[in-house]
Amino acid sequence: MLIIDCHCHAGEGDGLTGPWDTRASLKKFMQWSAEAGIQKTVLFAAFHTDYTKANAQTAQIVGRYPARFYGFAFVHAERDRGRIHSMVQTAVEEYGFCGIKVHRHDARISREICIAARAFNIPVLYDPTGETSTIELIATEYRDVNFIIPHLSSFADDWRAQLAFLDLLARHPNVYTDTSGVRRFDLLEMAYQRAGASKILFGTDGPWLHPAVEIAKIYALKAPLEDLQLMLGENFLKLTSKVKTKQSTY
Template identity: 80%
Template sequence: MLIIDCHCHAGEGDGFTGPWDTRAPLKKFIQWSQEAGIRKTVIFPAFHTDYARANALVANITNRYPDRFFGFAFLHAERDKGKIGAMVKTAVEQYGFKGLKVHRHDARISREICEAARQYRIPVLYDPTGEVSTVELIAAEYPDVNFIIPHLSSFADDWRAQIAFIDVLARHANVYTDTSGVRRFDVLETAYKRVGAAKILFGTDGPWLHPAVELAKIDALKLPLRERAMVLGGNILKLLTLEPVRK
């Protein structure tokens, strides 16, 4: 069964406030992933003050190991304002990246980002840090853009946000979630029972969370074989294999 991790950071950041903006080393994580049976991984930078530079560094990794990694470009909606289109063009046409990553910790997602994703027909992995209302807005405004909302919307284990997000996940065909960092198994199980396997993607939030631990949650769901294959790789592969429109 093909297993694809849809959520992993790579490279170095320059913030030095924690691992998330200092260093995301892959050597040990790749070993863990291989031992867990994960064959491919979506990677994007750690937090950085210059995402153009950080994306280029990730491209060096994806170019060296094209059979192992898919690349996503990280964008800052405010700091990169006015440059988003050019950055996405470079990411897709030069680097071969398959999607975008945006984090509310930086800034709320913008129309500029959504329109670039629409233009190139690529998904956006957007972490709203529990701000579920924004997901409702972008899903409705851009029904032709696929949004992957990690952690059931909150890595901080915000139960209220995660429960509210399940309604959004069920209501919008273009909204997906990943399982990375979800600690409340009952909420993950509720999401599966409510929306089905087709809206859920396996992710680890590596390299800081162990892939075998994250996979154990999928095992605990006791999915039928077909649905397990969808969650572990089929769903993300479907989102990534839309042929990007080159502009």
């Protein structure tokens, strides 16, 4: 069974406020991933003040191990305003990336990002840091764009936000989630029961969380094999299977 980790940071940041914007080293993490049976991993940059530079660093890592890694382009909705399409175009057409990463810690997701995702038919992995109301807006405004909302919407273990997100996950066909960092197993179980295996992707939020711990939550759902296959790899492949490698008008 193919196992794909859809959520892992890599490379150097330049903020020096914590591990998330200092360094995301893969040395130990990739050994842990192999031991956990994970064959492929989606990489995107650590937090950075220059995502053009950071995405190029990610591309170097992906380029060295193309059979092992996928790449997502990290963009900042405010700081990269006016050039997001060109950044994504470079990432897709030159680097072979297949998605966009956005974080509310940087700025709230923008129309420009959603339009770029539509143009290249790639998913957006957007961490809203518990701001679930935005998910309702983007899912409705951009019904032809797929959004992966990690951590059931809140890495901070905001129970209220995660509970509210379950309705959005079940109701919107273009809203998905990943399992990285979810500590409340009862909510993960509710997500599986309400939205189904086709809306859940396995992720670790590496390299800081141990992949063996993260994947154990998937197996703890005691889902049938076909559901495990969806969550552990097939859903990701479906979301990234129709990337447009030529520039689209928008």
